[in-house]
Every structure is written in structure tokens, then in C-alpha cells.
Amino acid sequence: MRLHRLTLTAFGPFGGTQTVDFDDLSTAGLFLLHGPTGAGKTSVLDAVCYALYGSVPGARQGGGQGTALRSDHAAPATRTEVTLDLTVAGRRLEVTRQPPWERPKKRGTGTTLDKAQTWLREYDPTAGAWKDLSRSHQEIGEEITQLLGMSREQFCQVVLLPQGDFARFLRADAEARGKLLGRLFDTRRFADVEKRLAERRRTTETQVRDGDAELLADAHRMQQAAGDAMELPDLAPGEPGLAEAVLGAAAVARSTAREQHTVAACTLAAAESAQAAAGRALDDVRERARLQRRFAEARERAARLEQGAEAYREAQALMERARKAEAVAPALDLRESSEAEHRRAAAAEARARALLPDTFAEAGAAGLAAAARRTAEELGGLDSARRAERRLAELLDERAGLDRQERADADLLQEAEAWLDDWEETRTALQTRVDTAQQAAALAEQLAERREPAQQRLRAARLRDQLAQDTDRAVERVRTAQEKTLRAKQHWLDLKEQRLNGIAAELAAHLTDGAPCAVCGATEHPDPARKVAGHVDREAEEHALTGYQRADEQRAEDERRLAVVREALAAATAEAGDGPAEQLAQEAVELEERYTQARSAAAGLHAAQERLRQAGQEYERRLAARQEAAVRTASRVGHRERLDRERAALEEELDRARGSLDSVAARAGQLERRTALLTDAADAARVAEDTAQRLKDADARLADAAFRAGFETPQAAAAALLDNAAHRELQRRLDAWQHEDAAVRAVLAEADTAAAAREPQADPESARRAADEADRRLRDAASAHDAAGRRCAELDRLSVRASASVRRLAPLREEYDRVARMAGLAAGTSADNERRMRLEAYVLAARLEQVAAAATVRLRRMSSGRYTLVHSDDRTGRGRSGLGLHVVDAWTGRERDTATLSGGETFFASLALALGLADVVTDEAGGVRLDTLFIDEGFGSLDDQTLDEVLDVLDSLRERDRSVGIVSHVADLRRRIHAQLEVVKGRSGSTLRQRGTG
Known part of the structure; x- marks a missing residue:
């Protein structure tokens, strides 16, 4: 670059x-x-x-x-x-x-x-x-x-070489050097490896301890199942040998439990034999006691039968007389039923004749029947009159309906005419309402578009007023901060100037006899400068500089806030304008009121349109109704004339059929009632004559039956009869006496019962106590046997579960041992890591070794071949090794720490280190050339x-x-x-x- x-x-x-x-x-x-x-x-x-x-x-x-x-x-x-x-x-x-x-x-x-x-x-x-x-x-x-x-940090460290940082690097400990090198060479991935290994170690350790805890829990369950006869190993979860100790203790417990189960089985077999013998003895005693009680009870029952023998013979005589009277019973029943039937028939005849006129008092059954036939024939002749009467009622209803229709049509025509006369006025009023509502809706829409801008201007005006106050306060804060910054800066500059004026005294404070001066290089110091009163040292200067920087930062922050407030104020002013907020608020209120009124008026638009549409439909409907009513009025005239002619003919026919009564129905009802009374009276007279004859025949048959049965009179035969309840009770008493006598004789004839009566009295209670004792011993033995079986089964189950846990934990324990060894090596805590060097420190040590080699090339020239930088892996005190940096003095042949270099030596050593670091970081960054x-x-x-x-x-x-x-x-x-x-x-x-x- x-x-x-x-x-x-x-x-x-x-x-x-x-x-x-x-x-x-x-x-x-x-x-x-x-x-x-x-x-x-x-x-x-x-x-x-x-x-x-x-x-x-x-x-x-x-x-x-x-x-x-x-x-x-x-x-x-x-x-x-x-x-x-x-x-x-x-x-x-x-x-x-x-x-x-x-x-x-x-x-x-x-x-x-x-x-x-x-x-x-x-x-x-x-x-x-x-x-x-x-x-x-x-x-x-x-x-x-x-x-x-390169990142920004690497660029600033490599291209913009800060010598002060490298001077501190020379004097720093291993941890500080590690932080700087780690930031330059980006060794976070190696630290992440250490962290990952440590996390994996903790995870596997937790899993192993959890597995051992579950294994110990199973061991405690086995100890409880074995009845505390099992000794648990004195080992904590995670300690080696725990699995083998638990499995060994479980094997001993299972062997002991099986021996106990065998002993319990033998005890159970003996208890079962004793319980069976006691049960058989108890059954024999109970059977002998039962037979002895049976014989005694039979003797008591025989004595009671002897005392009731006379009553038995009397009951037998009553039963024999009742059997003879049963032959007369049918005749008695026939005579009684005939008499009752005749009484009912005579009463019915009397009631029927009482309802007839006196002219029929002496008439017989035949005369009453003939009168009933004549009345029925007269009733049949009234069917035609009934039809005429029903038709006349229909005609009257139809005529009344015509009258109602005529009145309804008249009212309809009158109402329609009155409504149609007002139609034009009504239509005009409704149309006016629709037009008014439409105008209000248009106005509301216009005002709605103006509402939000008005509200926004109002909010902006209020924000503008608030921001204006905030701006004034912010301006005052900025002014105060600027003054404070200027004072702090002037104070710092004054202290700096004072310190520069007295720097000689500060440098002289570090002079020692024989050591060269950092300024002139002389080894003699005859008259070093002395600090005067009020001397300003580095700490005071740096404190003043810090105060100035804080004040300047506060000033910058206040200016930034002022700019933000001013920008917001300008935006609010641009949006709200120069109008006062009170005026904008009044305009917004007036606009809101007008909008509310217009919206309220426009709300009735749909209702007004609907009313107008409905009124039009009503107009058409009333026109059609008026025309239909006129047509119906014309058709009713001819219909009414036809109904009047048919009514006159029917009324003439009905006058002949009603006679002296008001209606044909009343005449028909009178004839129907008379026919029914005559018919009922004729039937009742015939029934009374028949029942009188049957009563005479029943009296003759009863007298003949009583004589043949051996009774002097029918009354004697009736007295000997027994009703069903008395007959059943008497027969029950006879049967019970006979049954009891046979049962007693059978019991007394039993050979085993008689033999038991001759034996000594049985004692079932003693036999029962012996059997209970045998049952208790059997239950105890069975409980002990079951408990021993459950103990064996539970120990087997828990042993299988513990063995499975041990097999499952084996690979996890191996993984934990392997991960723990690797984590200890990477973290520098393992005994195998002799120098206690962490993985990241190991990588950084290699980089530091490269930096020291690159720096030595220039350091030798700067020091005329005297000094050489070397990397050291030695441990310092109780800390870890890997990031030591020493200087080799060729004049003395000794290796010493870089912190012992003088000020000038420290400068060119740090300069050489910075240049060497620049070369290494450049190569690390991909070989980018730094020109x-x-x-x-x-x-x-x-x-x-x-x-x-x-x-x-x-x-x-x-x-x-x-x-x-x-x-x-x-x-x-x-x-x-x-x-x-x-x-x-x-x-x-x-x-x-x-x-x-x-």
C-alpha cells in the first residue's frame, strides 16, 4: 500500500x-x-x-x-x-x-x-x-x-506505529502481551477451541456424575431391598472403581437373598401340613356338635306335636264338612247372581219409565218399542230441512261478507283519494330533504380534508412553542459548556506550560550517580534541578487534560442537542407557520364544529332517499288499489241479488220444518231425545221380565242340591262353606302338622345322629382356636416366603439395571477421560503440560517468536550489534509460560528482561519490535505490501x-x-x-x- x-x-x-x-x-x-x-x-x-x-x-x-x-x-x-x-x-x-x-x-x-x-x-x-x-x-x-x-486495529498498529504502546508491550506481563497479540493475529478460534473443550469436559463430567448418581441410587434401592444387609462402597459419583464396587456388593446381596428364600420355602411347607391337620380336626368336632344339636331339637319337636294332636283332629272334621258343602256351592252362587241381576234390571226399568210421559206408564215392552219406531221415522224426514238451514247460514255469512267488503272498499277509496290529493306536496318535500342531505355530504367531505391539516398545524404550532423554549435552554447550556470548556482548556494549557517550565526538576528526580542522563547522556550530575513550590507533575497535567476532554465532550454533546432541537424547531415552524397556537386551536375547533354539523346533516341522506323511493312505491300502490276497489264494487251488485232470491226460498222451506220451535236443529234434537228414551225403556222392560224368570229357576235348583248333599236346608249348606282364605289356612295347618311329624320321625331314625347323641359333648371352640393358631403360623410363613421371593426378584431387577448402567457409562467415562485430558492440555492445567501453556498462548508464542526474530534484525543495527530479542517459554512465578520476552546483551553475555532497558534503549527496542510486528502482521494478512x-x-x-x-x-x-x-x-x-x-x-x-x- x-x-x-x-x-x-x-x-x-x-x-x-x-x-x-x-x-x-x-x-x-x-x-x-x-x-x-x-x-x-x-x-x-x-x-x-x-x-x-x-x-x-x-x-x-x-x-x-x-x-x-x-x-x-x-x-x-x-x-x-x-x-x-x-x-x-x-x-x-x-x-x-x-x-x-x-x-x-x-x-x-x-x-x-x-x-x-x-x-x-x-x-x-x-x-x-x-x-x-x-x-x-x-x-x-x-x-x-x-x-x-487488515482490520482497523491491525492497520493502526502496523502502519501508524505507536511507540508508547510497544514500550508498554516490552514491560508488560504475559497476560497483557497475550491480549495485544491476540487482537493483532486474531487467535480467538484457538480460545474458542479451549472453551469448547472445557465445556465438553464439564458436560461429559456432568453426564458421568449423573450416571454414577443413578448407579448409587440403584445401589441404595438394593440395600433397602436386601434389608440393610448390603454394604455400599464409600465412593462419591465420578470417582473411579464405583461401578465395580456396586456390582460386587449386589452379587453378595443376591446370594444372601436366595439362601433366605430357600429357608422360607421349607418353613412354609411345614406350616401347610400342620394347618391341614388342624383343619380336619376342627371339621370333625363341628360335625359331631351339629349331630348332637340335631337330635336334641328333634326330641323337642316330637313333644310339641303330641301336645297339638287334639286340635289336629278337630281341623280334620271341619275340612270334611266343607268338602260336602262345596257340592252345593254352584247352586248358591247361581241363586245369588240371579237375584242381584233381577234387582239391577228392575231398578233400570223404573229409571227409564220415570223419564217418559204419563201416557206410557202402563205400556209394556212391545208398546214402548212401537212408539220408538214411529218417532225415529219422523226424525228421518228432517234431513232435507237440516241441509236447507245450513245453506241459509252460509248465505247470510256470504251476504255479511259482501257488506264488509263494500265498507272496506269505501274506506280504501276515501283514504286513497285523500293521499293522492297530497302526493305532489309530499314528493316535493322529500326531494328537498334529499337535495339538502347531498349538499351537506359534499360539505362534510370538503371539511374532512381540511381537518387533519388543521390538526397537524396545531400540533406543529404547540411543538414549535415548546421547541422554542427548549432551544433557549439549549443555547444557554451550550454557552455555559463553551465557557466551561475554554476555562478547562486554559487551565490545562497553563498547567502544561508550568510543567514544561519545571520539566528539568522532574527529569532530575530520576537521576542516579553513575547512570547516564536521559537528556545529555552525562554520568555526573553536579547540580540537578530542584522542584519549587507549586510544581506541576504529570498526574496534575493529565487530570487537567481529562477535565478539559470531558468538558469538550459535554460541549460537543450540548451542541449536537442544540442542533437537533433547532432542526426540529425549524421543521415545526415550517409546518405550523407564524400563526399563534391559540388562533390555530380556535380555527380547528370551528372547523370541527362545522364538520360535525355537516356530517350530522349528511347522515340522513340514505334515509331521505329511502323515504322518497318508498313514497313513490306507495303512490303506485294506491293508484292500483283505487282501480281494483271500483271493479269489485261493480261486481258485487249482481251477486247480492242472486243471494236474496235463494234466501227467500230457503226461509219458506224451514218455516214448514221447524213447526213451533225456533230451528230445525231444535226440532231434530227433540225427536232424537224422545226416540232414545222410548228405546231405553223398552229394553229395560224386556230385561226385567227375563231376570225374574231366571231367579225362580235358581231357587228350585238350590233346594234340590242341598238335599242331595245331606244338608237339611240350603242355609245349613251355606254355613258349612269356607271361603278361599279360611280353606287355605285350615289346609296349611293340617299339612304343617303332618310334615313336622314326618320330619321328626326321620331325624330320630337317623343312625349317625343317634350315635352322636350317645357320644360325649363336643367342644368346637377349643378346636377352632387350635386351627386359628395353625393358620397364623401358615400366614407368617407365606409372608416370609413371599418377601424373600420379592427381595430376590427386586435384587435381580436392580442388578440387571445397574449392569446396564455400567455398560452404558463405560464409553461415556472413556470419552470423559479423553476430553478431560485434552481440555487440561489446552488450558495448561494438566500435569502433562509441563510449562502450563494454554493453546492460545502456544499459538501466540509462535507468533511472538517470529516477531522477535524479525525485530532482532533491526535491533542489532540500532544497538550496534549489542542487543538481541529472544522469545522465552519459561514460567514466571506460579503463572503460566509462553509469552516471555527477553533481551540478550552481547556485551555481558547475559539474558535479561526487557523491562530493564533504559529509556533510549526501550525506544529503539520498541521501534524494532514495531517494525518486526509490521512485517509479521503483513505476512499474516496475506502479504500485502506496506510502502x-x-x-x-x-x-x-x-x-x-x-x-x-x-x-x-x-x-x-x-x-x-x-x-x-x-x-x-x-x-x-x-x-x-x-x-x-x-x-x-x-x-x-x-x-x-x-x-x-x-
Whole structure:
């Protein structure tokens, strides 16, 4: 990468446009960048970094915002811009960047924010012109990063060599060096490998411990199943040998459980034999006791039968008399039923005759039947009269319907005529309502378009008033911040000037007898300067600088906020205008009221249109109804005349059929009732005559049946009869006595019962207690046998499960051992890692070894062959090794730590280290050639001879066609280096003055 031209506008301390011609400066290979403190030397390097990466290095970066990069001396209308012309990877490119900018508005007051812009162009040598490549920030950033092969941090470390950082690198511990090298060489992937191995180790360790915990849980279950007869191993989850110990203890427990199960089986067999013998003895005693009770109960029942023998014989006599009376029972039932039937028939005849006129009181059944036939014939002649009566009713209903229709049509015609007379007035009123609603709808639509703009203007006016107050407060804060910044800056500059005035005393404080002076190199110090009262040291100066920087940052933040508020105020003012918010609010309220009224009036448009349409339909309907009513009126005249003629004929016929009654129906009802009464009376008379004859026949049959059965009178036979309940009860008593007598005789005749009665009295309770005791012993033995069986089964199941767990955990335990060994090696905690070097440190150590080798080439020349940088793997104290850096002094032949170098030695050692690191990082980034380098301060600590040697080394870089820019205050360098770029500080901003080789 070679820089050709850099153009700055309103950047940092440069208020105007400044140009740097690196081609002219690089002709000599070595050029000097100098100027007073605060003039802007570092800003030139910042501009190079900003042009390439869109941000400035380290703590100076402000997020790429215009407020952090823009010059305070620039004119308000001048935009900040950086343009860099360079050659990289064989391509001539031009990068132009403009940060965000708060520019003044073209119209009105206030500012507006322009977005950041970036251009990338490439020079076409065949066409001899520049061509545009991209205007995208992202695309340009990716293109530059890919071509350079370095990130912004690597570029700032390699191209813009900060000597202070490398001086600290020489004195830093292994951890600090690891952070810097890891950032430059991007060894995060090796740290990720360490992290991944550690996570894998923790995961597998957790899995192994979980598996061992499950195995121990199964062992505890086996111990519980074995009745605490199993001894568990005194090992924790994860410890080796746990699986074998658990499986061995389980085998012992299973063997003991099987022996216990065999003993329990023998005990159970003996208990079963004893329980069977006790059961048989109990059954024998219970059977003998039952037979003895049966014999005693039979003797008691025989005695009770003997006492009831007389009652049995009396019951037998009653049963024999009742059997004889049963032969007379049918005749008795027939006579009783005949008598009851005759009484019912006589009563029915009396009731039927009571309903007849007195003329039929003496008539017999035949006379009543003849009268009923005559009345029925007269009733049949009234059918024609009934039809005529029904037709007359229909005629009357039809005539009444005609009258109702006539009245309804008359009302309809009257209403239709009245409505049609008002039709034109009604239609005009409805049409007027429709027109009015349509006009209101159009007005509401117009007002609706004006509502939102009015509300927006009102909101903008209120925001404008609020932002105006915020602007005043922001202006006051900016003014206060500017004053505070100026005071802090002046305070810092005063302290810096005081410290520079007393710097000799500060340098003298570090002088020791025999050691060379860092300024003059003398080893004798006869009169060192002394600190006076009020001496300002570095800490006080840095504290004042920090206060100034904080105040300046606060000022920039307040100015940014002021610009934002002003931009918002301008936008709100442009939208709201100059009208007061109260007036806009009143206009918005009036507009809202008019819109509400118009919308309310327009809401009835649809209803008015519907009313008009319905009124038109009603007009057509009433015209048609009036015409239909006139037609119906004409047709009703002839119909009414026909109905009147038919009515007169029917009324004449009905007068003849009704007689003295009001209607044919009444006459027919009278005849129907008389026919029914005569018929009922004739039937009742015939039934009464028949029942009287059957009663006489029943009396004769009863007397004959009683005589044949042996009873003197029918009444005696009736008294001997038993009803069903009494007969069943008497028969039950006889049967029960006979059955009981037979049962008692059978029991007393049983041989085993009689034999048992002759034996001694049985004792079932004693036999039962013996059997219960045998059952209890059997249950205990069975429970013990079952428990032993379950114990064996549970131990077998848990043993199988534990064996499966051990087999499942075996490969996982092997994986854990392997991963733990690899994680320990990578993390440097394993005993096999003798130097306790982490994987990332190992990789960085290799890089540091390359850097030390590259730096030694230049360090030997700078130190006249005295010093050599070497990498060391030795451990420091109890820490880890891998990132040690020592210097070998050829004069003494001893190797010592780089922290023991003096100030000047530290400078050229750090310079050699920086140049070596630049070579290694360049190779690491893909071999991108770096033709332009910048070296920061530190040359003031060198004596003349060492300075010549350092400049010779830097000048030798031209052998590789490189140009080196030195940033320094040392006055002697201005005489030694002819190509210079001077930064001149002025009240209106800094300017650049360039002097090339010519």
C-alpha cells in the first residue's frame, strides 16, 4: 500500500482545505511530520485512517459522527471532507468520505442534518481517467478491508506505529502481551477451541456424575431391598472403581437373598401340613356338635306335636264338612247372581219409565218399542230441512261478507283519494330533504380534508412553542459548556506550560550517580534541578487534560442537542407557520364544529332517499288499489241479488220444518231425545221380565242340591262353606302338622345322629382356636416366603439395571477421560503440560517468536550489534509460560528482561519490535505490501550516535521501496531529515506546510 495524496477540508484543527503530497515526501524515503503541541500532527494520521475505515484510531474515535471530526474553525457552509489517493494491490484508488453534517438551512434559520456520504473511484490507465466504483458505505468498507487484508486495529498498529504502546508491550506481563497479540493475529478460534473443550469436559463430567448418581441410587434401592444387609462402597459419583464396587456388593446381596428364600420355602411347607391337620380336626368336632344339636331339637319337636294332636283332629272334621258343602256351592252362587241381576234390571226399568210421559206408564215392552219406531221415522224426514238451514247460514255469512267488503272498499277509496290529493306536496318535500342531505355530504367531505391539516398545524404550532423554549435552554447550556470548556482548556494549557517550565526538576528526580542522563547522556550530575513550590507533575497535567476532554465532550454533546432541537424547531415552524397556537386551536375547533354539523346533516341522506323511493312505491300502490276497489264494487251488485232470491226460498222451506220451535236443529234434537228414551225403556222392560224368570229357576235348583248333599236346608249348606282364605289356612295347618311329624320321625331314625347323641359333648371352640393358631403360623410363613421371593426378584431387577448402567457409562467415562485430558492440555492445567501453556498462548508464542526474530534484525543495527530479542517459554512465578520476552546483551553475555532497558534503549527496542510486528502482521494478512509507514514520538530519548543508527535503519527501509514518516518534536531531526510536513497552528485553525526533497 502506497499513499499518494491526502486532502482535508474542515477536519480536526484544519478549518480550511489542506493537501498532503505523499509522493513528493516519499521521494527521499524518510520524511518528518512536526509542529507544536496541539497543532494537529496526529489529525493527519487520523484522516488517513478515517478515509480508509470510516473511523479514527483508539480513544480519538467519535463514532464517525460529524460533531467529533468537524473542525471548530470551519465556516458554517463548509462541509467536512477527507479524500485519500492510494495504490493498493496494484490498483490506484481514491476514497472520499464526508461525515454527517449539520448544515445551515437554505431557507429560514436553523440547521438540518445531512447524512454521511462515501465515494470510491479507480484510475483507469488505459483511458487516463477516474471511474466511479461505489457510493455504498458497506461495499466500500468491505472492498478496502479485503484489499488491505487488515482490520482497523491491525492497520493502526502496523502502519501508524505507536511507540508508547510497544514500550508498554516490552514491560508488560504475559497476560497483557497475550491480549495485544491476540487482537493483532486474531487467535480467538484457538480460545474458542479451549472453551469448547472445557465445556465438553464439564458436560461429559456432568453426564458421568449423573450416571454414577443413578448407579448409587440403584445401589441404595438394593440395600433397602436386601434389608440393610448390603454394604455400599464409600465412593462419591465420578470417582473411579464405583461401578465395580456396586456390582460386587449386589452379587453378595443376591446370594444372601436366595439362601433366605430357600429357608422360607421349607418353613412354609411345614406350616401347610400342620394347618391341614388342624383343619380336619376342627371339621370333625363341628360335625359331631351339629349331630348332637340335631337330635336334641328333634326330641323337642316330637313333644310339641303330641301336645297339638287334639286340635289336629278337630281341623280334620271341619275340612270334611266343607268338602260336602262345596257340592252345593254352584247352586248358591247361581241363586245369588240371579237375584242381584233381577234387582239391577228392575231398578233400570223404573229409571227409564220415570223419564217418559204419563201416557206410557202402563205400556209394556212391545208398546214402548212401537212408539220408538214411529218417532225415529219422523226424525228421518228432517234431513232435507237440516241441509236447507245450513245453506241459509252460509248465505247470510256470504251476504255479511259482501257488506264488509263494500265498507272496506269505501274506506280504501276515501283514504286513497285523500293521499293522492297530497302526493305532489309530499314528493316535493322529500326531494328537498334529499337535495339538502347531498349538499351537506359534499360539505362534510370538503371539511374532512381540511381537518387533519388543521390538526397537524396545531400540533406543529404547540411543538414549535415548546421547541422554542427548549432551544433557549439549549443555547444557554451550550454557552455555559463553551465557557466551561475554554476555562478547562486554559487551565490545562497553563498547567502544561508550568510543567514544561519545571520539566528539568522532574527529569532530575530520576537521576542516579553513575547512570547516564536521559537528556545529555552525562554520568555526573553536579547540580540537578530542584522542584519549587507549586510544581506541576504529570498526574496534575493529565487530570487537567481529562477535565478539559470531558468538558469538550459535554460541549460537543450540548451542541449536537442544540442542533437537533433547532432542526426540529425549524421543521415545526415550517409546518405550523407564524400563526399563534391559540388562533390555530380556535380555527380547528370551528372547523370541527362545522364538520360535525355537516356530517350530522349528511347522515340522513340514505334515509331521505329511502323515504322518497318508498313514497313513490306507495303512490303506485294506491293508484292500483283505487282501480281494483271500483271493479269489485261493480261486481258485487249482481251477486247480492242472486243471494236474496235463494234466501227467500230457503226461509219458506224451514218455516214448514221447524213447526213451533225456533230451528230445525231444535226440532231434530227433540225427536232424537224422545226416540232414545222410548228405546231405553223398552229394553229395560224386556230385561226385567227375563231376570225374574231366571231367579225362580235358581231357587228350585238350590233346594234340590242341598238335599242331595245331606244338608237339611240350603242355609245349613251355606254355613258349612269356607271361603278361599279360611280353606287355605285350615289346609296349611293340617299339612304343617303332618310334615313336622314326618320330619321328626326321620331325624330320630337317623343312625349317625343317634350315635352322636350317645357320644360325649363336643367342644368346637377349643378346636377352632387350635386351627386359628395353625393358620397364623401358615400366614407368617407365606409372608416370609413371599418377601424373600420379592427381595430376590427386586435384587435381580436392580442388578440387571445397574449392569446396564455400567455398560452404558463405560464409553461415556472413556470419552470423559479423553476430553478431560485434552481440555487440561489446552488450558495448561494438566500435569502433562509441563510449562502450563494454554493453546492460545502456544499459538501466540509462535507468533511472538517470529516477531522477535524479525525485530532482532533491526535491533542489532540500532544497538550496534549489542542487543538481541529472544522469545522465552519459561514460567514466571506460579503463572503460566509462553509469552516471555527477553533481551540478550552481547556485551555481558547475559539474558535479561526487557523491562530493564533504559529509556533510549526501550525506544529503539520498541521501534524494532514495531517494525518486526509490521512485517509479521503483513505476512499474516496475506502479504500485502506496506510502502508507507508512520512512527510516533520517542526520538528525543536517543543520543546522537544511537539516533544516527536508528535513522540508518529507517533509511534502509528504502531498500524495500518504503517511505517512513516520523512524527517528532526533536529539533535535530529537522536538520537530518530534509523532506518535511509542518503543521502550523493559528487562531483560525491549523495549516500544512510541505517541503520535499527539492
